[in-house]
């Protein structure tokens with residue numbers, strides 16, 4: 250069970266420039282994202298969010314960017330810092 | 331395994347270049363083997379596995395007791411049987427005697443996960459920390475020694491595109507037997523506990539590890555039944571690995587500043603600004619560069635000032651010394667005056683030595699070179715993955731996802747090559763839709779150039795708007811309808827986005843030349859055959875009969891003169907042939923736009939159909955072929971009538 254905080258939202262709701270912590274990743278994409286370097290607890294920032302398109306993230310202390318499609322972004326929970 | 335002891339022959343050592351996508355494996359492969367495989371700044375360039383022997387100088391060959399076969403494996407983030415590329419990479423890794431793990435120092439936090447997995451496999455291994463120039467440019471502070479020591483592996487630091495640091499790699503490989511630089515890395519204790527039970531069953535450590543990581547395919551091959559908790563175990567192993575990577579990064583990497591290219595990369599991803607940039611890029615590339623500069627200025631100068639002014643008259647003079655040439659009374663020439671028929675075949679209007687050469691070198695070559703040059707610049711800069719992000723939303727509603735933009739753009743070079751590239755798409759549905767849209771609505775570079783030439787002749791932006799608009803509408807409606815009709819999933823776009831880079835000109839030129847050469851090597855014999863065929867039809871009078879037969883279709887349905895028939899017949903063989911002789915037929919503006927639209931929508935060329943049969947099946951290819959006939963003629967008929975009110 251994950252407890253929702255006031256600052257919790259889904260990844261597809263974050264705004265460019267916002268920093269947040271990944272709180273929950275659904276099982277079906279957990280391993281894929283883990284091998285791409287993203288897992289629960291990571292601090293990331295949002296680079297861009299496209300209408301019905303992917304959310305692009307950059308991890309703290311990293312140049313790597315990751316684009317996550319709209320549907321998946323909807324299922325990932327984050328906590329805005 | 332590669333170490334085989336053939337009589338008197340040197341043993342061959344299998345070396346697998348393994349790493350995340352886009353880290354520079356292909357550049358290193360090219361360096362080691364002195365061959366060329368495509369190098370691009372978007373993930374997943376290596377969809378075909380390339381193999382080659384390590385090129386040794388005579389002296390090196392004498393000293394070395396081995397031959398080395400190098401394999402450039404597809405870029406993967408892990409080897410866990412999650413995708414086709416991972417499966418392919420996994421098999422090469424398991425068969426390799428030596429693993430060279432290529433890592434980008436700019437994305438260590440991502441790349442080291444695979445490195446840990448490879449180290450846990452316990453194979454002899456060696457690290458290349460590549461793209462050091464990028465790290466220096468960004469003032470990135472990394473303790474590579476410490477990272478390598480922690481992993482228990484030796485390394486070299488390299489800037490592969492600048493060929494810096496790679497000499498040591500050759501030496502290391504050649505002295506493979508005598509040095510301890512290539513050795514298994516440190517195996518993570520926690521992970522070892524999971525794989526130990528399987529190691530007794532399969533003997534090979536790497537296989538045991540992958541089975542412990544729930545590789546169902548390997549388990550089945552080794553008659554092992556995976557327990558229900560296998561997936562949970564994989565998750566635990568991943569967690570352990572990722573934690574180790576995190577602490578390695580925290581201890582050894584410090585990012586000091588973002589460069590202007592990073593900021594530019596971010597701006598391109600902005601939905602509003604990025605869309606404006608995309609329009610400017612496409613307009614500058616397709617219209618200004620290819621349309622106006624290459625198809626207009628370069629082709630015009632070459633065709634009229636060189637080939638038609640000097641080359642063709644010269645050839646005609648030489649040929650006419652032996653064979654008479656007759657351009658006026660062609661029909662039945664073969665039967666009435668055979669010598670004249672030969673002369674006409676060689677140097678007549680459609681002569682193999684005149685029109686064919688002019689077409690190939692004055693028209694096709696500059697266009698193909700121009701397209702691939704522009705594309706190489708876009709690819710190397712890292713722009714294409716950003717375009718994929720920007721277009722993902724739209725393409726998703728047409729049954730594809732952002733990744734499909736790469737074959738769709740490559741189609742502007744050669745639809746056949748692009749059809750092969752649809753393999754990088756993950757589901758059958760998106761592959762099929764992309765293939766159909768490629769075959770139907772995307773003109774290849776040569777055809778694009780010819781069309782641009784024709785549209786530029788009319789003048790103004792209106793013809794462009796009508797041509798492009800019609801194709802866009804067909805693209806959207808076809809995609810939308812297919813999305814509704816074709817069952818299945820259109821795949822989900824999860825991708826890492828490589829940094830924006832200043833394109834490396836030598837790579838850009840090499841790629842432009844290699845791709846253009848492949849295209850021209852394939853086009854040249856086909857062009858000669860087609861020209862010979864047309865000239866034969868011409869001198870036997872058959873061409874006129876076919877043209878007369880198609881007259882009602884051309885004149886009544888498409889409102890075009892019957893002579894255009896030839897373009898359509900040839901367009902079936904190769905799309906770019908469709909322009910054969912078209913420039914010489916007098917057409918008004920409405921007819922020119924109609925021809926351009928119908929030629930673009932018309933059936934994919936024979937080579938593309940063959941690839942469709944291979945990638946899908948005969949039924950699908952036939953269906954696509956027939957539908958494009960119907961669609962091209964239907965839309966052409968409607969457009970021809972509509973355009974009467976415009977021009």
Ligand SMILES: Nc1nc2c(ncn2[C@@H]2O[C@H](COP(=O)(O)OP(=O)(O)OP(=O)(O)O)[C@@H](O)[C@H]2O)c(=O)[nH]1
Nearest residue numbers: 352353354355356357370374375376405461489490
């Ligand atoms: N600046 C810089 N760029 C590099 C270096 N090595 C490779 N590149 C660039 O990185 C991009 C990817 O290179 P590739 O050799 O295609 O990478 P790959 O690992 O084979 O990629 P996949 O086929 O996708 O797995 C290209 O744009 C190269 O020019 C390097 O040392 N420095």
